[in-house]
Amino acid sequence: MSAPHVIVIGAGSTGAATAYDLSLRGVRVTVVERGEIASGTTGRNHCLLHSGGRYCVNDRESAAECLVENQALRRIMPELLELNGGLFVALTEEDLAFKERFLEGCAACGIPAREISAKQALRLEPRLNPGVLAAVQVPDGVFEPFRLCLALLASARQNGAVVRTFTLVTGLIFSGHSVDAVNVHDYRTGKDEHIGADLVINAAGPWAGAVAAMAGVSVPVVPTAGVMVTVGQRLTKMVINRLNKPADGDIVVPQRETSIIGTTSWKVESADAIPIPQDHVQRMLQTGDRLIPGIAGIKLRGVAAAARPLISKASGADMRNASRTFECFDHATEGAGSFLTIAGGKTTTALAMAEKISTMACQRLGITATCRTRELPLASHRAYYGRLGVAS
Amino acid sequence: MAHSAYSPRRQVWKWFNPLGRGLGMWAYVLNRVTGLALVLYLYLHLAVLSLLSHGPSSWDGFISLARSRAFLALDVILIAAVLIHGLNGKRVTLLGLGIGMRVQKQLFLALMAIALLGVVVTATKIYGWW
Amino acid sequence: MRVPLRVFRARPGQSAHRDLFVVEVPEAAYVLDAVELAWAHLDRSLMFRHACHHGSCGSCAVRIQGREKLPCITLVKDVWHGKGELRIDPLSNFPLVGDLVVDVGGLFDRLSASEMAITHAVGPGMAPAGERPEGMEQLTRFQTCIECGICVSACPTMATNPHFFGPAALAAVHSARIDDGDPERGRRLLHVVDTEHGIWRCHGAWECSEVCPQGNEPAWRIMDLRRAALGSMARGG
DSSP: OOOOEEEEEOOSHHHHHHHHHHHHTTOEEEEEOSSSTTTTTGGGSOOEEOOSGGGTTTOHHHHHHHHHHHHHHHHHOGGGEEOOOEEEEEOSHHHHHHHHHHHHHHHHHTOOOEEEEHHHHHHHOTTSOTTOOEEEEEOOEEEOHHHHHHHHHHHHHHTTOEEEOSEEEEEEEEETTEEEEEEEEETTTTEEEEEEOSEEEEOOGGGHHHHHHTTTOOOOEEEEEEEEEEESSOOOSSEEEESSSOOTTOEEEEETTEEEEEOOOEEOSOOSSOOOOHHHHHHHHHHHHHHSTTGGGSOEEEEEEEEEEEEOSSTTOOGGGSOOOEEEEEGGGGTOBTEEEEEEOOGGGHHHHHHHHHHHHHHHHTOOOOOOTTTSOOOOTHHHHTTSOSOO | OOOOOSOSSOOGGGGGOOTTOOHHHHHHHHHHHHHHHHHHHHHHHHHHHGGGGGOHHHHHHHHHHHTSHHHHHHHHHHHHHHHHHHHHHHHHHHHHTTOSGGGHHHHHHHHHHHHHHHHHHHHHHHHTOO | OEEEEEEEEOOTTSOOEEEEEEEEOOTTOBHHHHHHHHHHHTOTTOOOOOSOSSSSSOTTOEEETTEEEOGGGSBHHHHOOSSSOEEEEOOSSSOEEETTEEOOHHHHHHHHHHTOOSEEEOOTTTSOSSOOOTTOSOOEEEOSOOOOOHHHHHOHHHHHOTTOOOHHHHHHHHHHHHHHOOHHHHHHHHHHHSSTTTGGGOOOOOHHHHHOTTOOOHHHHHHHHHHHHHHHHHTTO
16 A cells, blocks of 8 residues: 655745654655745744743743754754854843743753853853843754755655645645645646645645635634844854843844844734834844844844744734744644644744644554654755755 | 756856956956967967968068058057966966965956056057157 | 846746836845845746845845845845846856756755765854853854855856866865864865866856855865865875
8 A cells, every 4th residue: 555645835844844754654745835945934033943941931831842852953963053052141130030930940841051150151252241140051052944944855855755846835625525635836837736635734834824724724823023133243152042031132143153133023914025124123233232232233134024823822912922832733623634734833843843743644644653753863954955956 | 976967058158258257257258368369369370471481472461561550559469468368377377276365366456467567568669659 | 215126037948038026125125025025916926045034044046237146135225226127137057947046956966075064163263252161062153155056156167067066065175174174084075176077177267256155265265175186196195
């Protein structure tokens, strides 16, 4: 009996990790992506391999997940990471007061956290605000989302997956009450095609709602945009976070010889070509400058906006503090069988998201193989475009 | 090792387009153009020399043409080509051996200044301005 | 400002044309923002690559006004001054996939062959100043080269020799030899490029160093490899 065929919609970190996970379980996978790999939200993310510290006070579920996945990614793709750690720095009395809750949270989630004095912090990072009062060192890392996705998809292709970029899903086709095919438009050839599938997984990030609508169902995804400001100089070795509750512009991520300040948060109707509010850019430079004085004076390298695929628990909720965990939806309950959606989450937890949705999919398909994505080293990211050529 | 080929088309015209490019590319294009010009000149030179085998009158006929002011201009152009190609060639040799890489642009400008000086001096001598 | 984009459109085997897209962008917009707007609001069939939008992934490389650049870190106002059009074309010297998208398989094959790891250990004097964090034996950094292919597009030798190893991959071999420090591997890698289509095929146009958005200086690295090769030959290696 031939392997079941699953179509994964979206080649961001969620789709790429899902394709990889399924391919390792013996599923035949076709990934369909309307643009370039990671050209949606994933490509523009902050590049922070979270230690989990950011969520350990308010969102312990996310924090614990982050730590596990942080360690897994270090095992399977050590070459794709800058591993120089991170600091949470206290600049005010309020930050200092937060420190105890922070250390408690780290301990509760199993995050290795080391408290250091202001003097030690300045010896580690001389460009820090000289008014720093205390700091906590955590195992933050820095990655490149594009290369992460290339590595996942190269690995998936080595296990038989097919990746079709510049191919837009135009419709989900039903047979009875189940989705059994996908209509696509291939921009390379200009042709429309009909691709049959035993199951379809919607991993379209902030566009998951639009895709789900094609099956007449809905997912509670609220595209929540954020601005990243990159300056052309690397001022610190480590990731610098503000020691307080998550707020706008409280992280500076160094990468190569640049520094990325982020981020803000506002709801958008569409995640396509989000206009960048200039006041957000100024705000990032200001908050960044509080952490690392002088960063605001460095020439801008790039400014970008992308939408997080947040799941709304209640309408009108303050999305800044909405949970960053993810959820799987089986639309059979809504009359669309063989159609699943994975929404929410963050790139750091891509493997966990993939495991959950892949397990759900395999249960529907009668496959008993379990997740092995954390055990095997990933293929080189260069193997995606090289040797195998441009997909399909 | 069999790598997939880059471009499937050979685009020779790209050897000769320095517009919008750096000084290094201008030097490259100049070297190719002067090189081709010198090869062409060599053939013309040999063709002219073969006139010697046709007796004094054809040779004298050529010499009187060669003394005209218009033709002398071609000689100046020839000297320019030799100086540009030769001096830049020295630069290419040095760079190819890993010498002077940090100053490749300055080297080009300095050598072309010398070439220009050489052309001016030669023109002066040829036209008897001084 | 209203910017007229003149964008290359074609599919393999078909004749090319250039479409005009007039988009309204803020003063501080980058060229990639303008292209993305044209795609989002005017023509969804426009094929273009992009991911990080801050010049680290290398995927968006194109030719802007005829010159290779990363549109994500190139301001519109730096390449268009209110008159005429803003021309966008795909990279040269790569097979065309569609519009601004080219097949970079050859580049990545050669980069793999160079054995340059995409991250490397930070040597003394490389890190921003300060002590090393406790528990960290080695600090790491992504390579200077972002694998964008801009140098390959600008190279006149690549235009006529599809087997040339190319500036990106040759520079990568140079970096790999430095990063590793292992003399045996260094000798082996040098051997890989000390060939007719390797370091000796370069004609010193220096355009790769001129256009590299990262300042990786491939031309210097190629000539430095020649110096190493000659030295090795002189020693009878």
